[in-house]
Amino acid sequence: MNKSPGFILTQLGLDKDKVEKLVKALDPKTLQIAITDDFGSSFVLSTLSANIASIVETNVVLQHEKDGDLGNGWLETNYAGSRAFVLRSWKPNESDVLEANLTFWRGAPSIKRVVIRHVPEPATQRLLLEKGDVDMARNLSADQIAGLAGNKDTVVESSPKAEVYYDGLNQKHERLRNPKVRQALRWLVDYQGTTESFLEGRFKVHQAFWPSGFAGSSTETPFRLDVAKAKALLAEASYPNGFEVSLDASNFYPSIDVAQSVQATMAQSGIEVNIVPGEQKQVITKYRVRNHPMVFLYRSADYLDPHSNADTFTRNPDNSDKAKSRPLAWRNGREIPQFTEKTDAAARERDPAKRLQMYLELQKIVQENSPFVIVFQVQDQPARRANVKGFVTGPFADQIFYLLVQKRGSRDRGLAQPGSPILAGPDPGIRAVACDAPRASDPRHPRAHFLRAARGRLRDRPGGTDRPRPRDRG
Amino acid sequence: MLADIARFFPATVGLATAATLLGVLLGVPAGVLAAVHRDRWPDHLVRVLGLVGYPVPVFWLGLMGLVLFYTKLGWVEGPGRLGVAFEDLLEPTTGLLLDAALAGEWEIFANALAHLILPASILGCFSLAYISRTTRSFMLAELRLEYVTIARVKGVPEWRVVWRHALGSCLVPLVTVAALSYGSLLESALLTETVFAWPGLGRYITESLFDADTNMVLGGTIVVGCVFIGLDLFSDLLYRLLDPEART
Incomplete structure (x- = not known):
């Protein structure tokens, strides 16, 4: 609560001293949050939708507590929750690997793995996408987007x-x-001229402080x-x-x-x-x-x-x-x-x-x-292969959802991600966790499954593991 | 910072080493051939290639290489050090190729090698251009000396005169050229690393610079500086092996 993004909650009257009194778990499915000011309900509910606070598996994070940080430092690069995907590895400025949480309460995701590659150059992202070595490119520039026009294998979304x-x-x-x-x-300011030339698609004219598309x-x-x-x-x-x-x-x-x-x-x-x-x-x-x-x-x-x-x-x-x-x-x-x-x-x-x-x-x-x-x-314009559907981005940089992603065929590829400082780190949503998280040692845990697969491939090199060969490209 | 450098440096070392090897293995014979066939078509070819290889922006050359050899022809693997299917399968300890070889993972090794070929070739173009031109000029100077004429008069085969006697005398300065070229590639790899999404030290320093992370920039620069000093020392030590006069 005393970290800088905590202001979203502290404006409701919550702080590190009062939080235990004001926030109570009444039963396993009910959380009661008391606020100390006379705010409108729509405002309060909106603040609670922000991705700055998550429920974590207490025992797991406390095992990694250092200097009284409640395991916060460990959570920077690790996972202790039960969302749709588990953070398997995070290499800053290189790659993130997410694996499906097979015990996710809404059902396991249809894709088993998401690999996010840090690809700083938009032109390189486009080549990877067109070749089919990645399924999505997140930050193509306006000229790269224009270059994809007419390519039936790719689709550009806009939100x-x-x-x-x-x-x-x-x-x-x-x-x-x-x-x-x-x-x-x-x-x-040449509003039209810029949005119709070098900003085309990525930006639109807007002249009010609250972005369009939202109440x-x-x-x-x-x-x-x-x-x-x-x-x-x-x-x-x-x-x-x-x-x-x-x-x-x-x-x-x-x-x-x-x-x-x-x-x-x-x-x-x-x-x-x-x-x-x-x-x-x-x-x-x-x-x-x-x-x-x-x-x-x-x-x-x-x-x-x-x-x-x-x-x-x-x-x-x-x-x-x-x-x-x-x-x-x-x-x-x-x-x-x-x-x-x-x-x-x-x-x-x-x-x-x-x-x-x-x-x-x-x-x-x-x-x-x-x-x-x-x-x-700003308008987000993720470009994807035509056989990949269901990718959802929210209005904020940390709202990225892979749960509904479906891909025809069994190819296992990655997602190219640019060098934008906002998106360079792991998706904070990945670390959003809940209290019934399975432990990594649990045999039902997806991490254990992939570790077995990876070890099997490395040590025994058996055929038919979950991981496809690089030439298995549809 | 040390942990970051330890993670990114092996990728750059692998790339620069492969590029320098290409530069030396192709550049030295090309330079020798150009000198031997002075003012004839092999000489013109090497000089033109040297002229083209040196000034063309690596950024453009990298993208064109990707379009042609990766997208159109499919001869090489694309950007990155490893295919996505192999991501996170191997715990990094040293360099990726070495890790894969030590683990006996030849499929991963082959994939990593296929990813290395294009960026190393693009980067190697600069090394090749530089080394071939300097080899040519060293050889031209050497082939004019009297001991070469005497060797020919004595009936020593031409290949032995050129490749053993003349080139042998050029090896000492060429070692310095190759060492400096290796050092230059370490620092100039940043554009190649950006185009090829290569997670190396050059890209790391560049991104730290854009993030105003002074400590990281200084740390990376100090490492490159130390490598330069180390290479210089290494080439001095090699002199003793290559030059009998240096041993006395």
Whole structure:
């Protein structure tokens, strides 16, 4: 509870001292969670859907406890649960191997093994997919996706992610504090041009802080590239010839590409944008202490409720430099006591319909007059072989489900995964576990089964194990 | 960090060693042939190949190699060190090929070798270009010397004059060239490792750099630096074996 993602639960009043009193197992199938604040039920249920907490087999993790960490360090690379797949091995930046949990309570998955390969180069992912040596490629670039068009052996899926990209305008800078300037900047982004060229498929135009496809999202996109309108607004703001400003952008795709596009369109109005490229960690560190003038970054929601983003875009209880809470509104120096109250009221609203309406209003406020120019929403585009079906990705990076995956034929291949820092590690969902987990020593446990198969192959080399030969390709 | 380096370094060593072997085994004879047949078609061929092999970006060459030999012709295995079917079957202790051979797992060995051929060949192109050009120039200088003329006058067979006497004299500087080439491949393997999804030290340093993980970058760089120093020392020691003058 005292780790950083724990804020999702601590905002409900749970903390490491109170958790044992507030969370109780009434019987083997009922868990009672008491909250200490007057929140709406839809908000509470949404926070509980976040993938940050899991029920683990107490005895297994406590066997690996080190320095009072309750086995947390061991769980980084190991498994102690009963989800559909068991983490068999995790080699950072190389591969993960998952094996089916044959005793899964909803029935064993139809595929026995999932191998996730770290393949940093999208072009290589595409070659592997087209050749049929992997069943899925998770992060092909827009040009690679376009290259797959017409290939009957592959299918490209598309699903929205709860992630938006925005320009943050630091209100400590006098020019960017001017409402007319902020308004002008909204008309100086080539939303359509970028999403129809180098971002095609991977991003779509979205101009509200809560991503589309989820309850309470505003899908209005009132802004487009209009240099004349922006120039008029700049003239009203007493900057008829524009001004010079720096834009921090990480070297992580597609930030630099978008920053260059913004630089070109803003130059048409006289605003000279100096791009300051940097490693993502450096850009975020600078952002967290409000040392940026303009920054291009993304916001990924923590849980599937509009409050997840409202809490950071429209809530800033303390705008001082010593503030304990530092949401995005703070990072951009926006003092907004009225919107902070409105945001808190929305979280406590018990009428779900009225609550969603309150978030729509907050989105409109941010869209029209705020230090955030929200530009795109991310779309996940996993490409798969046509004979593989049932792969489901949720709106968050850690929501990846292999349970329903079915594959025609008996080929056993892997999933190519890119070098994205967000996805490079093991799927946190894999470690989500429940209390009736079978032990590894249990002969029914899938790990024991595969260990036997692997040992048999290595030592005795018998024919007909579960593992196919590499040339068994359909 | 040491655990990470211990995990990634063997992959790079395997790749760079295979590439250097290719470079030496093909580059030295090519350089000798070019020198012997100076200004004739074998010489032109080696020089053109050297010119093409050196400046072409390894990133492009790697992708084209994959498209042709892996996707179209199916002569080699694809990216990665091992086929997915063999993933996690062998506990890594040293290098993958060595582990498989020591375990008597020849199917895994063959699969790992098939995965190694293309990236090693692509990386080896640079080593080959460099070694063939330097061998040619060393041999041209050597073949002009008087002892070569005297050997020919004495009726020593031409193959013996070229491959034994002249090449033997070139071996000392060639050892240094090969050692430095090996060191360069260790550091320049990062692009090859990226294209071929090869989990080696070069890719590890690059990804650490993008993650601003300074300790990892420094650690990896120090390891490569130490290898350079070690190779330099090793080539100095080899001088004593190859050059009788160095022993006196």
